[in-house]
Amino acid sequence: xxxxxxxxxxxxxxxxxxxxxxxxxxxxxxxxxxxxxxxxxxxxxxxxxxxxxxxxxxxxxxxxxxxxxxxxxxxxxxxxxxxxxxxxxxxxxxxxxxxxxxxxxxxxxxxxxxxxxxxxxxxxxxxxxxxxxxxxxxxxxxxxxxxxxxxxxxxxxxxxxxxxxxxxxxxxxxxxxxxxxxxxxxxxxxxxxxxxxxxxxxxxxxxxxxxxxxxxxxxxxxxxxxxxxxxxxxxxxxxxxxxxxxxxxxxxxxxxxxxxxxxxxxxxxxxxxxxxxxxxxxxxxxxxxxxxxxxxxxxxxxxxxxxxxxxxxxxxxxxxxxxxxxxxxxxxxxxxxxxxxxxxxxxxx
Numbered sequence: 200x201x202x203x204x205x206x207x208x209x210x211x212x213x214x215x216x217x218x219x220x221x222x223x224x225x226x227x228x229x230x231x232x233x234x235x236x237x238x239x240x241x242x243x244x245x246x247x248x249x250x251x252x253x254x255x256x257x258x259x260x261x262x263x264x265x266x267x268x269x270x271x272x273x274x275x276x277x278x279x280x281x282x283x284x285x286x287x288x289x290x291x292x293x294x295x296x297x298x299x300x301x302x303x304x305x306x307x308x309x310x311x312x313x314x315x316x317x318x319x320x321x322x323x324x325x326x327x328x329x330x331x332x333x334x335x336x337x338x339x340x341x342x343x344x345x346x347x348x349x350x351x352x353x354x355x356x357x358x359x360x361x362x363x364x365x366x367x368x369x370x371x372x373x374x375x376x377x378x379x380x381x382x383x384x385x386x387x388x389x390x391x392x393x394x395x396x397x398x399x400x401x402x403x404x405x406x407x408x409x410x411x412x413x414x415x416x417x418x419x420x421x422x423x424x425x426x427x428x429x430x431x432x433x434x435x436x437x438x439x440x441x442x443x444x445x446x447x448x449x450x451x452x453x454x455x456x457x458x459x460x461x462x463x464x465x466x467x468x469x470x471x472x473x474x475x476x477x478x479x480x481x482x483x484x485x486x487x488x489x490x491x492x493x494x495x496x497x498x499x500x501x502x503x504x505x506x507x508x509x510x511x512x513x514x515x516x517x518x519x520x521x522x523x524x525x526x527x528x529x530x531x532x533x534x535x536x537x538x539x540x541x542x543x544x545x546x547x548x
Contacts, residue, residue, distance in 0.1 A: 201225045202446075203291045205324070206298030207271060208232050208255070210402050211339070211393070213244035214439045215295060220248075220266035222443075227260075227289060230298060231275040231316075235305065236403045243546070244400055245271065276320025286327040295446060296324050296338040299369075302404055303343060303508040306366035317369035318376075325380045335387045335449045337442065340374055342394040342431070342476065342513045343367035352514040355392070355464030355472045364508035374472060381470040387449045388469065391442060394476030394515045398435030398535055399542030406483075407432075407536070410490050410498065411543050419499040422483065426502065429480040429512035434535035437528035441475040444524040464519065476515025477528050489533055493540035 202219055206212035207228030216228045228248075232241050232255065242252045249265025255273055263269040274281055276298055300306075300316040321338070328336045345353045347361040362368045374390050381388045397407050413420045453465040464472040491497050505511075521527040 200292045201289065202227070203285075203289070203294045204228045205276065205294075205296045206230055206339075207248070208241040208245050209297060209301075210244075210400060211396060211435065211438060211442075212297040213248065213400060214435055215297060215442055216269060217248055217266070218439055218443060220263070220269040224268065226266070226269045227285075227291075228269065228271045229274040229285070230271070232256075232273060233300075235300065235302065235312075240400070240403065247400070275316075276323055277315050279323050282323045282327055286331045290331065292334050293446060294324060294328055294333050294336045295442065296321065296336065299339060301366070301402065303364045303366050304506060305404070306364050306369075307508055310365050313365050313369045317366075318372055321373050321376060325376060325386075328386050329380060329384045333386065335389070335446065336377070337389045337391065337446050338373060338377060340390045340392045340472070341367065341370040342392050342474070342515065343510070344371045344374070344392060345513070346510065349511075351512065352478065352516040353474065354516040355474060355519060356462050359463065363510060366508075378466060378468065378470050382466065382468040385469065387451075388471075389445050389448075389450055390472045391445060392472065392474045392476075392515075393438060394431040394433045394474065394513050396433050396435055396438050398539050401435070401539065407486070407490060407539070410487060411494055411540065414491065414494040414496055414498045415543070415547070417496075419501045420487070421501050421503055422487070423503050423509060424505040424511070426482070426484040426487070426500075427511075428483045428509070429514065430483060430486065431476040431478065431480045431513045431515050432486060432532050432535070433475065433477045433515075433528055434530035434532075434538075437477065437530050438475055441473070441520060441524070441526060441528060444526050445473060445520075448524055473520045473523075474515040474517050475520060475528060476513070476517060477530070477532075478515050478517050480512060480514040481532055486532065486536075489536045490540070493536050
């Protein structure tokens, strides 16, 4: 298969591109390498995949020195003409869209960045899939779409009409846009709602990364809602395995779907939504204790109220994923954090 993976300088995209290349697919990765967080980490991921920093910045198609079947092009999803030309030339069999402007709190400060990347950029991907006969589009959604929903665990059959951040709203809009294109043009589309992904090469804006950094520098950590929150922490390897299994499972229409009792997670069109989460939420303070243990010291804690855009709990129902792919994320948080802490110490010396 010839596969476009967007966001390959990002956390999840980096690992997905590598796994696809290892198993023999031809992979072309793109990323804008924006400065939302430390670009050195983004370039570091690319270098790990055999893409030099100078080569990445050239804007040309650069061949990986690690994988003979992986190449990279620096490109924004919003660059409509360049994206259209890329699809026209490369003739992709499949697209895995992981590029997005991430971050819940940042969406409150910089809303236009989310519309540009997550809505306009995704629209360009949909149009290119439509006009180039792509066999399957897999795209990243987010557990944040569940918003004010308090029914646990979150299931894809739940209503997700009450997001509490613009980031979540753009991810919900992606699901709606994807369904419209699947319905109108028969494009097989699968959306994946990720739950609090962590691990080596992770994002520095995520809480666990901030905690590790503060502990290593003997600084205090900020704990919101006094630590009274639950998160379904999901290790990166589990996320990637779920993505690859879903990519190989091209959806057909749900023949039992009914407009009288519509299931939001499927359709008569070839469209499907899955959760990928650990299915085992943990209290934030317990999570911090594991980080403290692996970093070798206790953190000084500063307790603060809940932040705008945050939700109290996330908890994934992954029954559909397990039934359809035979896979259920299972990495214990203790193991995942140990691997992250080892990487963190080695990377930051």
